[in-house]
Amino acid sequence: MAKAVLLAVLMALLAVLAYRLLDLCNKLGVFRELDPIEPANCHLIKGIEYGSEDITILPEGLALVSSGLKYPLLHSFAPDQPGQILLVDLNKPVLTAVELKISRGFDVESFNPHGLSTYIDEDGTVYVFVVNHPQHTSTVNIFKFEEEHNSLIHLKTIRHKLLHSVNDIVAVSSDSFYATNDHYFSHDHLKTLEFVLGLSWCSVVYYSPSEVKEVATGFRLANGINVSPDGRYIFIAETLAHDIHIMEINPNNTLTPVKTLHVGTAADNLEVDPETGDVWIGSCPIVSKLFFYSPENPPGSEVTRIENILSKDPKVTQVYVNNGSVLQGASVATVYEEKLLIGTVFHKALYCELHSS
């Protein structure tokens, strides 16, 4: 009797595990076939070779790019080189990245930048928030951007136990932000187990100097986060559910879920067009290829646009799909005027002219 029960329990566990693994393969795009979509006028950005994981564009068309991410299990073309923040002036006819100098006193050797966000105060001061992983930890660095010197002045480094595996960030004032944790665990092996089992234990944290709190939880790899142009809604990418969550910001900074939109791709970063409110998603269509990197069979790139995200009937369209022959492992897409910029986890960056037709 006891043996039969044990056997039944074991079979049930195996069935659950098999189901979880199959679902994971599905969510990682293992079985996907790619139909290319490539706008006519695309060019690589000069000076970006080691990643452009996150990109944020200032109102006058200066793009800040985080480059050189080193992350457990992910490939890097420059594993021994520190990460950088690059600047690209989108008003130029040919786009070229230059490295921003970082003020003295900041440890540039261990700089490992990931998510980026900016906040501009009433005086026009530009604050740049950077998720950084020195020595496998998670910190948030706040810098002041000095355009005239192409430099970043380090203001503050934030560490907090609730900010234990930070992926992306959205600044809501000069010293407060919302951030996603892409894992519940901090230890690398436990992270892998969490990933394989498909646990939905990731969170979103609100941080200000006077208060730090978890404001949403239950995500299966919480990734990109951003805010609507009116500052009322937060958008969160739940990568391994292929969902975008829309949440309203309350006066006490907590979040109230509004709705969830299924986008059919493992969304990485989310960028919001300040003019139209459209949400742009960069993603890797076959995520498993990010982990088992092969130059002959590289990870591809996908860009998805969501129009009218707050309406009853949002429109979700694929704008760019490439099998990695041009651009490997997209992680972010954003627009400035008629230019679409696409960044990648560890590869180059592309821009395409989007002529409204």
Ligand SMILES: *[C@@H]1O[C@H](CO)[C@@H](O)[C@H](O)[C@H]1NC(C)=O
């Ligand atoms: C924060 O505000 C929301 C909505 O107004 C409310 O439901 C919630 O209870 C508040 N939470 C706290 C901790 O005050």
Ligand SMILES: *[C@@H]1O[C@H](CO)[C@@H](O)[C@H](O)[C@H]1NC(C)=O
């Ligand atoms: C990617 O697509 C190009 C055509 O766009 C094709 O020539 C190439 O063989 C494809 N590569 C892989 C790895 O499928």
